[in-house]
Amino acid sequence: MIHSYLYLSIILFCLGVVGVISRRNVFTVFMSIELMLNSANLAFIAFSRVHESMDGHVLAMMVMAVAAAEAALALAVVILLHKHKSKLDTNVFSLLKG
Amino acid sequence: MTNDLMLLLPLIIVGVGAIALMLASAYKIINNTSAALGSALVFAVAFLVQLSFCLKGNAVLFSDTFNGILVANTFSKGAGLVILACGLFTSLSSQTYFKQNDFCSPEYYSLTVFAASGMLLLTMTQELISAFVALEIMSLAIYILVGYNRKNVVAAEAVLKYLMLGAFAGAFLTMGTAFVYGQTGTTQFAKIGQYIAANGFTQSPAIIGGAFFILVAFLFKAAAFPFHAWVIDVYDGASMPITGYMATGLKTAIFAVFANFLVADAQLHAGWITFLFYVSVLTMFAGNLIAIGQYSLKRMLAASGIVHSGYLLIALVAVSTEAFSGAVIAYYLAAYAAGTLGIFSALSYLSGKDEKRVTFDDFKGLAKVRPYSAAAISIFLLSMAGIPPTAGFMGKFYIITSAIDAGQVTLAVLGIISSVISMWYYLRLIINMYFYEAEESFADTVPSSLASACTFALAFCVFAISLYPLAI
Numbered sequence: 001m002i003h004s005y006l007y008l009s010i011i012l013f014c015l016g017v018v019g020v021i022s023r024r025n026v027f028t029v030f031m032s033i034e035l036m037l038n039s040a041n042l043a044f045i046a047f048s049r050v051h052e053s054m055d056g057h058v059l060a061m062m063v064m065a066v067a068a069a070e071a072a073l074a075l076a077v078v079i080l081l082h083k084h085k086s087k088l089d090t091n092v093f094s095l096l097k098g
Numbered sequence: 099m100t101n102d103l104m105l106l107l108p109l110i111i112v113g114v115g116a117i118a119l120m121l122a123s124a125y126k127i128i129n130n131t132s133a134a135l136g137s138a139l140v141f142a143v144a145f146l147v148q149l150s151f152c153l154k155g156n157a158v159l160f161s162d163t164f165n166g167i168l169v170a171n172t173f174s175k176g177a178g179l180v181i182l183a184c185g186l187f188t189s190l191s192s193q194t195y196f197k198q199n200d201f202c203s204p205e206y207y208s209l210t211v212f213a214a215s216g217m218l219l220l221t222m223t224q225e226l227i228s229a230f231v232a233l234e235i236m237s238l239a240i241y242i243l244v245g246y247n248r249k250n251v252v253a254a255e256a257v258l259k260y261l262m263l264g265a266f267a268g269a270f271l272t273m274g275t276a277f278v279y280g281q282t283g284t285t286q287f288a289k290i291g292q293y294i295a296a297n298g299f300t301q302s303p304a305i306i307g308g309a310f311f312i313l314v315a316f317l318f319k320a321a322a323f324p325f326h327a328w329v330i331d332v333y334d335g336a337s338m339p340i341t342g343y344m345a346t347g348l349k350t351a352i353f354a355v356f357a358n359f360l361v362a363d364a365q366l367h368a369g370w371i372t373f374l375f376y377v378s379v380l381t382m383f384a385g386n387l388i389a390i391g392q393y394s395l396k397r398m399l400a401a402s403g404i405v406h407s408g409y410l411l412i413a414l415v416a417v418s419t420e421a422f423s424g425a426v427i428a429y430y431l432a433a434y435a436a437g438t439l440g441i442f443s444a445l446s447y448l449s450g451k452d453e454k455r456v457t458f459d460d461f462k463g464l465a466k467v468r469p470y471s472a473a474a475i476s477i478f479l480l481s482m483a484g485i486p487p488t489a490g491f492m493g494k495f496y497i498i499t500s501a502i503d504a505g506q507v508t509l510a511v512l513g514i515i516s517s518v519i520s521m522w523y524y525l526r527l528i529i530n531m532y533f534y535e536a537e538e539s540f541a542d543t544v545p546s547s548l549a550s551a552c553t554f555a556l557a558f559c560v561f562a563i564s565l566y567p568l569a570i
Contacts, residue, residue: 013273020262020266033262033269036269036270036273037268040269040273043273044276044279046280047276047280050280051283053283055279055283055284059275063227063230066230069234070238073238073241073242073261077261080254080257081254081258084251085251090258093254093255093259
């Protein structure tokens with residue numbers, strides 16, 4: 001039973017990675033990152049059940065709090081970018097070429 | 099108890115100072131200058147408190163309350179001193195920088211202090227989730243500081259790249275933590291070490307995978323080879339003092355937590371030695387190649403930051419897990435911080451309005467017009483290149499000898515070769531400053547300022563650190 005949760009968590013994480021790499025919209029990229037963080041939360045909760053302790057729940061709460069702070073900043077950045085270019089396609093932002 | 103409180107006091111001062119500055123700016127009771135001096139004061143007081151408290155060995159802070167997640171030792175204290183000094187010089191040179199750039203508000207200084215509190219926490223933490231939280235405290239403040247110039251589209255683009263990739267790396271850190279937690283049932287470094295010592299590192303795929311994800315996140319933040327591409331763009335987009343702050347303070351914090359994690363167990367360290375060996379070699383040479391091709395001074399310094407990460411990775415490969423002191427790493431970080439911060443505080447007052455002087459050619463003939471500034475910049479560049487008797491030379495010397503002691507002779511030789519290659523781009527600026535006629539008068543630079551005071555103080559530090567002996 002516990003394996004199903006872990007497989008789901010890994011599938012969600014991989015979906016997040018694919019989303020970050022392949023999507024060109026800034027919003028979708030940030031959503032994919034949130035998906036990755038939440039898949040880690042699912043893994044924490046599942047492992048917490050395996051170990052029969054509450055540690056994993058506490059860790060998941062911590063990650064959620066940090067993810068919320070990050071999302072707040074990400075939305076601010078999205079608004080900033082939209083003001084500059086009126087578009088949220090990452091291809092538009094190519095002034096810096098590393 | 100009192101002892102623990104004293105050891106935690108620098109972190110408390112910095113945290114309370116950051117919140118106080120943020121409240122004061124929200125109620126508009128301070129202006130930019132007093133915010134700059136206030137943040138410098140917070141850093142100075144925290145630095146003195148940190149310095150006043152002598153420390154040998156490991157002190158677990160509030161072991162009942164915090165369950166052993168915060169540990170103060172000589173290494174964390176040394177790294178903390180470097181971070182606080184970086185913060186101090188950054189606030190002071192920012193004050194000068196904002197005389198010619200007009201996007202400042204008092205919150206800027208509050209965020210600088212917030213970032214420092216995250217960094218300090220990162221040096222002391224011995225637990226993966228608190229490391230993640232500290233990393234995000236630091237990173238979130240730095241993201242905002244990178245994009246602080248909201249009218250500048252380049253800065254907006256830099257913060258987009260940094261936030262996207264930084265959050266991506268943070269997600270890897272949490273997933274790695276989840277795997278390690280799943281296998282070991284704990285997230286504390288010491289207990290993970292005990293588990294690995296009892297059960298073996300290569301026995302469980304969850305620990306290998308988890309540790310790999312965690313390493314990826316740290317390597318990303320430290321700008322090591324496969325994850326270095328963001329650093330040049332982000333440094334280019336950020337303002338001068340913040341670039342210096344990111345290159346020094348942030349790197350110090352990351353390498354502190356990286357070393358603390360790696361030395362949790364000998365098998366864990368041994369398992370990643372080959373990987374870290376190749377990463378450090380590729381980081382050094384990729385950084386050098388990028389730096390040689392740059393025309394912009396800021397981008398060259400960003401690329402040279404990658405090379406210095408490579409040297410620090412040599413120190414991580416060579417670190418001994420039994421008698422870990424971190425002295426070599428902390429020393430190199432201090433030496434590198436003095437040089438890099440120095441050059442960025444010099445650029446803070448020399449680059450002119452809206453950072454118009456950024457390329458090598460813009461600094462042609464600086465020595466004819468501003469001889470002292472040019473001399474100070476030359477000292478910093480020579481220190482970064484590793485010419486005796488500067489601190490950079492001693493730092494490299496300790497790293498190379500520690501690599502040879504650990505039996506990594508190939509790595510030591512490659513480190514020296516990389517150091518020789520790096521002369522090319524450091525000496526190029528010195529040649530530009532000294533062997534050309536001045537094309538302009540540099541008249542618009544701020545004449546005597548806090549940033550120039552910082553520059554000369556740091557030039558002194560470069561020699562002072564080199565005289566400080568290190569017992570290996």
